[in-house]
Each structure stands twice: as C-alpha cells, then as structure tokens.
Amino acid sequence: MKTSCHLAQINIGRARAAMDDPVMAGFAARLDEINALAERSPGFVWRLKTEEGNATALRPYDDDCILINLSVWESPQHLKDYVYRGAHAQMMRQRREWFERFREPCVALWWIAAGHIPTVREAKERLSYLQMNGDSAFAFSFRNLFPAPRGARAEAAAAGRALQEQT
Numbered sequence: 001m002k003t004s005c006h007l008a009q010i011n012i013g014r015a016r017a018a019m020d021d022p023v024m025a026g027f028a029a030r031l032d033e034i035n036a037l038a039e040r041s042p043g044f045v046w047r048l049k050t051e052e053g054n055a056t057a058l059r060p061y062d063d064d065c066i067l068i069n070l071s072v073w074e075s076p077q078h079l080k081d082y083v084y085r086g087a088h089a090q091m092m093r094q095r096r097e098w099f100e101r102f103r104e105p106c107v108a109l110w111w112i113a114a115g116h117i118p119t120v121r122e123a124k125e126r127l128s129y130l131q132m133n134g135d136s137a138f139a140f141s142f143r144n145l146f147p148a149p150r151g152a153r154a155e156a157a158a159a160g161r162a163l164q165e166q167t
Contacts, residue, residue, distance in 0.1 A: 005148040006045055006114050007073045010123035011107040013099035015065045019056050027098040031056070034088055038071065043078020046117055047071040060120045070123045072112065076145050104131040108139045111148050
C-alpha cells in the first residue's frame with residue numbers, strides 16, 4: 001500500500017576541519033560507501049547531493065564548517081534502521097572525531113507529501129523551528145515522533161505548511 005506521506009530529515013554537523021584536512025580523512029574515506037548504503041536501504045526515497053555524489057560542498061549556513069544532510073524516507077523505522085544499524089551506526093560512534101557537539105538540536109524530522117522533494121531552505125526552517133520551539137507536528141525528533149498526518153493534515157503537509165489548530 002502506498003502512503004501519502006514520507007518522512008523528511010535534516011541533520012547538520014560542524015566539521016572539526018575542512019573536508020581535505022587529515023582530521024576529516026576517516027569521514028571522507030567512507031562517505032561514498034555510507035551514501036551508497038543509504039540509497040540501497042529499504043525505505044530510502046531521496047537524498048540531497050551535488051554532481052560529486054554528496055552534499056559536502058554545499059554551504060547553506062553562514063558558518064562554512066557546517067555540513068548538511070537532507071533525505072527522505074518512507075517511514076521513521078526505515079530511517080532508524082539505516083542510522084542506528086550497520087556501517088552507518090559504526091560511523092555514528094566515531095562522529096566526535098570529525099564533528100563538534102551542538103548545544104541545540106541538529107536533527108529535525110517532518111512529514112511531507114509523497115513525491116515532494118524538500119528544499120534546503122525548507123529543511124533549515126524546520127530545524128530552526130525545532131531548535132526554538134521543541135518537538136511539534138511541524139518539526140520533531142526521533143525521541144518524540146509525531147504520526148503521519150491524515151486528512152486535512154496530510155493536505156497541509158502536501159502544501160508544505162502546518163495546519164493551525166482549531167480552538
């Protein structure tokens with residue numbers, strides 16, 4: 001059965017050095033492998049990438065050390081399975097070698113209409129909203145997943161906006 005919604009995710013990291021610096025060598029050496037694993041994973045739909053096959057050259061923030069990852073998945077479980085199992089999980093355990101710790105959330109999830117490709121601007125807005133307001137149906141974390149919208153909420157997700165609560 002096809003679902004009307006997919007899960008979009010943004011995560012950012014502040015690299016400890018430039019991608020061509022020896023500090024980042026372990027990360028850079030496995031990037032193609034991990035991206036290919038994502039694309040082969042059950043539930044994978046799409047990921048942001050340049051002609052080089054990754055998004056490390058993109059600098060959507062004023063801080064040039066911030067790298068962005070943006071992808072779409074069929075469900076939270078598909079994304080969790082990719083992130084927390086196998087080779088990606090191994091890289092997650094090593095992330096402090098390559099990335100500084102953020103004080104605020106650096107991952108945001110939100111529901112989108114199936115077939116919609118989120119923009120970097122949209123993703124940044126969702127992450128910023130989560131950082132300022134905490135988990136909500138507009139942007140949430142793995143710790144507090146919100147269910148996929150149905151009916152009017154699904155239509156709002158398709159239009160890329162939050163449905164205002166009726167009071």
